[in-house]
Amino acid sequence: MNTVKLQIDDRKVSVVEGTTILEAAKSIGIEIPHLCYQEDMSPASACRLCLVEVEEAKNLVASCSYPVANNMIVKTDTERVAKARRLVLELLLSDHPYDCMTCEKSGACDLEKYAYELGVPTTRFQGEKHAYPLDETHPFFVRDYNKCILCERCVTACNEVQFIEAINLANRGFDTKVTAPFDRPLLESTCISCGQCVAVCPVGALVEKTRRFQGREWEFKKVPTTCPYCGVGCNIELNVKDNRIVRVTSPIDSVVNQGRLCVKGKFGFEYVHSPERLTAPLIREKGELREASWEEALSLIASRLANYKKDELAVISSAKCTNEDNYVIQKFARAVLGTNNVDHCARLCHAPTVAGLVQSFGSGAMTNSINEVSDAACILAIGTNTTETHPIIGLEVKKAVNKGAKLIVANPREINLVSSATLWLRHNPGTDVALLMGMMRVIVDEGLLDSSFIDERCENFDAFKESLKDFDLDFVERITGVPREQVIEAARMYATNKPASILYAMGITQHSHGTDNVIATANLAMLTGNIGKPSAGVNPLRGQNNVQGACDLGALPNVYPGYQAVADPAIKAKFEAAWGCSLSPSPGLTIMEITEAAYQKQVKALYLVGENPLLSEPDASHVQKALEKLEFFVVQDIFLSETAELADVVLPAATFAEKDGTFTNTERRVQRLRKAIELIGDSKPDWWITCQIAKRMGSKGFDFAHPSQIMDEITSLTPSYGGISYGRLENGGLQWPCPTPEHPGTPILHVGSFTRGKGRFIPLEYKPPMELPDDKYPLILTTERSLYHFHTGTLTRKVSGLNILKGEELVEINPKDASALGITDGDMVKVISRRGEVVARAKVTEVSPVGVVSMDFHFTESRTNVLTSPALDPVSKIPELKVCAVRINPVTSNRR
Amino acid sequence: MSNDVDLSLLDPILKKYQSQEGALITMLQEIQAVYGYLSEVVLTHLSREVKVPLSQIYGVVTFYAQFYLTPRGRNIIRVCRGTACHVRGGSRILEAVEREVGITEGETTPDLEYSLETVACIGACALAPTMVINEKTYGKLTPKKVMESLSRKDRKEREVE
């Protein structure tokens, strides 16, 4: 790139060619006033406030779009410039309401700021003024057209940053305004309610509803912390006044998300202040839950738990809780209760990732980082509905496509990413191994493999190659339903466009052969040398905000923190020494096994933190029966969840906004969570509660005064976290492995060599899903998740706006299947499986393929997991949530 | 919004401009020629087919005066709002027309008989106040004359039918 030398206000500056004058000036600390320009977006050049003098140019130029040239002489601060800028402001003010004294934006408004700086108190122009009604139709923000200065930032943000294109300028002249198509409310457009438009609006034209009438901009305290929802782990700032969150913002330079958020992170915090929060411990007495003091509740728990034998006890932890919470909880299970029966909901999402990638690579986590995705030359997105479940990673994928990357989407459903895809493989649910092995067969047959990578870095290739023999394209086409030409095209595309990145999520893992699916992705990446390099890799997208951390910190029955095996005597000795107690050498039970053991009355007491198995586990009716058989059941949560209603003691936990700690996001980045408000009611942080129980059971080693002390203990015992401390996490967190205090963290795994030494090719065979459609249950039910809700809805269903955006379960069904069953869009239907039945509304759409229906599982009114199959993957024990057989009956009454 | 629009009429236009960037305005003109106006159903279909966001298409359609989002009447009344007509009582003429046909500026009667528009100056200032119905100019108007010309027209139309 060539550099250009120029002079701005008598100062010399050199910048790369193509830089604008405004950016060049900024680089030497000269701020040129601007209203429409916004960093990282293409300039609309609509406001003309950024005018500057360029020697030799006759007219003033708009510095936000005018590129620099060699020897250019720019003056940003002359009287001529000031006059022109004042004129711009006067014209804007001539059609602007003068209500800064009551405007929410006052103090952060750019128009106000520049009017002050340039000394423009009023306007000479008396023109026609707009008098639009306030647009309050959106649940989360208002649009005041009278304040809009038509800078187009919101339009560009919607188009270029979020790729949604919901709004644009319409009409012309005096009538010009920003609208959704046909001047309809945003809710009737493609808008995804991300709030990006609100974030970039320089004036008070777009304002969050939650912050209205709450106070002035300068009164808000901004606390930097981490989004509590998905595994992307966006960096957010809680804006707080009077111990209430009034708004969420995100700095444009944030490490993970660069200021972008999805609707949940931006607007989904109402639950924190919900009147339904648990504010005191509850104890069941004569069948009813009554309020109790902490002392009473904790003592009761301590004395009851002490009555059971070690393996009659089990603990379920939570991927929503912090690393410190999880560490304390697993330590409690192991050191105090004496059992390895501790697990968490990763079992239901990414257990196969941990099991599979450890076999192949030695480490079961995303190999690369989120911000590398946009530089990939090819992306294979298989079994991930990225824009719904990991919205910011979805944006990175679209960014890559805009930069020319090839995108292969493998999904039975026509998900949003399909519209950006180069190639869409619509394979039958549960046939991923066949599809991926088919691609690998083509790669091997056509010699597109990376032989030197295989020879130098991998092992067991020949056995693997042998197993490809079973996957000739006739077979692959028959099993997957994908035409062979497409399999060939996908193979070539993936193998020849490097670096190629594989993204996957629960479409890969939630199968009775989930571990095989994961291994197939690993084989594919190794076959083409796409490991240990930037923008390549195998990237499991972890679902919950801290599911990575909960696994890392040992909330798993077979490993201590840092994936150190409980069965390894040396490791056991190390933890016994550190914790000052003797520990069990035998791996414990997984979530599904705990439920089953409860059903069999082998597990008699359960301590469950922040999880809602009644909605999240398959065959939910059976789960309920199992939990009802428990002799003693403690639930710790922030709400009285469906599961908590069954408990003997309920403990009120604090939300993310009320506590300090760390979360580890899907790219292994350990990030700070910071306390923004005081504890609500008598709720307490999870780590504190668990420590109190431990202490009452007479255990030492639970005297933590602050989560940072827990982190110090974690780092001393967990090699991959060895170099992490709160002090080092201040600026953007650290990606593990980070073994020493000097180590900068690891954005890319397996560079040079694999964690396990050599990458291991593993032969695979195709196994069909356990439950396939038949005459009685002719349709496949697959489960999915919605952008607007999270997991079992415990949090998001308490956010009224999210319920407006998506208020009920929709059973998506193909028009062909619907018409055969006499179902039309909006009808209520009954979905029936071998395990139960659920009533919900049908949405007739071609998004769902023929023969497949889909439901999410966020709605307690229609509990999808009553239907799903508990068939387990033998290796990782994940249930087959993605495929079961159902039939659908129309419900005649209850039409919308 | 009517769902019985025949979208297949779009096919030849889509085919003709397939993958031609920057042909949007020409396409919109041809589509309007086919349907008489640009309905939501048609524009939504177009957006999907040419992969141009609907918000952008809507922006273009509303920017240019030549495009109509609603069906237009068989008879177009244009009342002049130029300066000469204005000083000679043009606004009373507009009011009279509005009363007579029962719609306001920019609207079309439900039976699609009339659309009412205003124009800047039709270049017949000597005859101010003026209006044009289809191609015919009416000058030196009074509210009474408006009534006559419109009802006569109406009657004639009915006789023809």
Ligand code: SF4
């Ligand atoms: S909320 Fe997001 S999607 Fe909706 S208009 Fe604003 S930027 Fe576009």
Ligand code: SF4
């Ligand atoms: S709403 Fe805000 S961002 Fe959008 S054009 Fe108006 S002033 Fe600019």
Ligand code: SF4
């Ligand atoms: S993408 Fe995930 S982490 Fe980011 S705001 Fe949305 S839910 Fe939160």
Ligand code: FES
């Ligand atoms: S900032 Fe340059 S024209 Fe608006």
Ligand code: FES
């Ligand atoms: S002003 Fe009406 S015709 Fe000229």
